[in-house]
Amino acid sequence: MNKSIEDGFRKMHGQLPEVMDSFAGLHESVIRDGAVSARTKRLMLVAVSVALRCEPCIRNHVQAAAESGVSREEIIEAVGIAILMAGGPAAAYGSLFVLQILDEMGI
Known part of the structure; x- marks a missing residue:
């Protein structure tokens, strides 16, 4: 966290x-792993965090996803889902925060 x-x-x-x-x-x-894997749930958390425009949540869930082995490309695709569902605000938050966090992490 x-x-x-x-x-x-x-x-x-x-x-x-x-x-x-x-x-x-x-x-x-x-x-936890269940019918949906923890890995997939981490991607879902990234998408929901972006859609809800929660900067601390975005930072936390992007880092947790990356640390659990989720790739940059997968995280970016999760942002695409958020943009589809939440439009312009999600595009702004995904562009500003997710990319910044991934770049800071060197991923």
């Missing part, structure tokens, strides 16, 4: 421990 998100979640956990514990448990349950 991205350090700034980790720090924010840690601070929020101090204020809302039950909520944040539940959220963490939900995340762990959802991301």
